Amino acid sequence: MKQNDMVLKIPYGTRDFLPQEAKRKRMIENAIAGLFTRWGYDEVVTPTFEYAETLVAGAGNDILQDMFKFFDKSNQILVLRPDMTTPIARVAATRLKEDVLPVKLFYLTNVFRYEQAQAGRQCEFYQAGVELLGGADAAADAEVVALAVESMLEAGLQNFQISLGQVRFINGIMEESGLSAGERQLVKHFMVSRDLVGLGEVLQKSALDAAAQELLQNIPLFYGKEDMLNRVYGLVRNETSRQALTNLSSIYQLLTAYGVEKYVNFDLGIIRDFDYYTGMVFEGYTPGLGFPLCGGGRYDKMLASFGVDCPATGFALGIERVLLALERQGISVACEPKDIYIGWLAGKLPQAIGEAGRLRRQGRTVELALSPQTEAEAEAERCQKGYGTLLYIGG
Numbered sequence: 001m002k003q004n005d006m007v008l009k010i011p012y013g014t015r016d017f018l019p020q021e022a023k024r025k026r027m028i029e030n031a032i033a034g035l036f037t038r039w040g041y042d043e044v045v046t047p048t049f050e051y052a053e054t055l056v057a058g059a060g061n062d063i064l065q066d067m068f069k070f071f072d073k074s075n076q077i078l079v080l081r082p083d084m085t086t087p088i089a090r091v092a093a094t095r096l097k098e099d100v101l102p103v104k105l106f107y108l109t110n111v112f113r114y115e116q117a118q119a120g121r122q123c124e125f126y127q128a129g130v131e132l133l134g135g136a137d138a139a140a141d142a143e144v145v146a147l148a149v150e151s152m153l154e155a156g157l158q159n160f161q162i163s164l165g166q167v168r169f170i171n172g173i174m175e176e177s178g179l180s181a182g183e184r185q186l187v188k189h190f191m192v193s194r195d196l197v198g199l200g201e202v203l204q205k206s207a208l209d210a211a212a213q214e215l216l217q218n219i220p221l222f223y224g225k226e227d228m229l230n231r232v233y234g235l236v237r238n239e240t241s242r243q244a245l246t247n248l249s250s251i252y253q254l255l256t257a258y259g260v261e262k263y264v265n266f267d268l269g270i271i272r273d274f275d276y277y278t279g280m281v282f283e284g285y286t287p288g289l290g291f292p293l294c295g296g297g298r299y300d301k302m303l304a305s306f307g308v309d310c311p312a313t314g315f316a317l318g319i320e321r322v323l324l325a326l327e328r329q330g331i332s333v334a335c336e337p338k339d340i341y342i343g344w345l346a347g348k349l350p351q352a353i354g355e356a357g358r359l360r361r362q363g364r365t366v367e368l369a370l371s372p373q374t375e376a377e378a379e380a381e382r383c384q385k386g387y388g389t390l391l392y393i394g395g
């Protein structure tokens, strides 16, 4: 590509937010930050890039292939953060040791992953999320799921569903059935990509008996409300999977107390693409969007890799995805109106500046013209820029 072709381009998987879009994004972020704060969460800000080793320690080796990597001057490998869960675990393990548990943190920030870009899926994207550190029980998981529901409501969405799964359910079945580590990896891979044909092929090639094959093959179909959990409980014999189902049921009871159960169902085939999950996992979906709006789950082992043994759970919501869903569902984001446009006659700028200051101190949104105009010109500009009122400082 010639240099001239490059200068006006932006890198693959990035985007600009023009004023209207940036305004809608800001409105949603402010609303969600307010919600997190009302639930007792404190904001944290971490560096945009970290050492690759930190991310690998927290999220495992596989994460490397999806990260943007570069070098610092002493040749250390740096990466743009692919999410906030590992950076926050690092902060908590190194900086928040003295804090009284549980610690509840939130963030609103950009993260970076190599993705096949499309609307709502970019290599740089924005997340709002929480991490709840130090809660081992269903109470913590239920709080996080309820907060995920509330944040989608707060953003203006009505029509969405959260699907709850449990990674220990599948792990229990795979351990019991004696699949090799390589086969387990493949099974997980095909479940994440919901490739039932690929899944069937791995299972057929394995040494599993027909009943175990059928159970694993059917996991992606274990979808529904509590009656599905009860039915599946009767199908599995191993303790790990049964405990996983009981755990989901306890979380659901609490979600009923939160009054959000109508947004929640179970999907035992959910395996999130991060390897760090150890318990309940979930994803939120809305019609017209082929990927999750939000996702999260429990990751009890991550902080131990930074030297502090501490259970944790959390979730993140994709801001662009919420904006896209609102747009596709025809829901408008209530933005602050543009209030007053001030135009002025030659020589009246000092007076206009005084008026603008007075009105802004009252909390009004005011744009001040930068050159003199006739009243008709000022009115035309007010209209074009979308201000509600013209204040004209004339003779």
Ligand SMILES: N[C@@H](Cc1c[nH]c[nH+]1)C(=O)O
Binding pocket: 082, 083, 084, 085, 129, 130, 131, 295, 296, 297, 298, 299, 313, 314, 315, 316
């Ligand atoms: N970091 C995860 C979401 C999450 C937060 N905490 C636990 N999981 C993601 O980006 O999908």
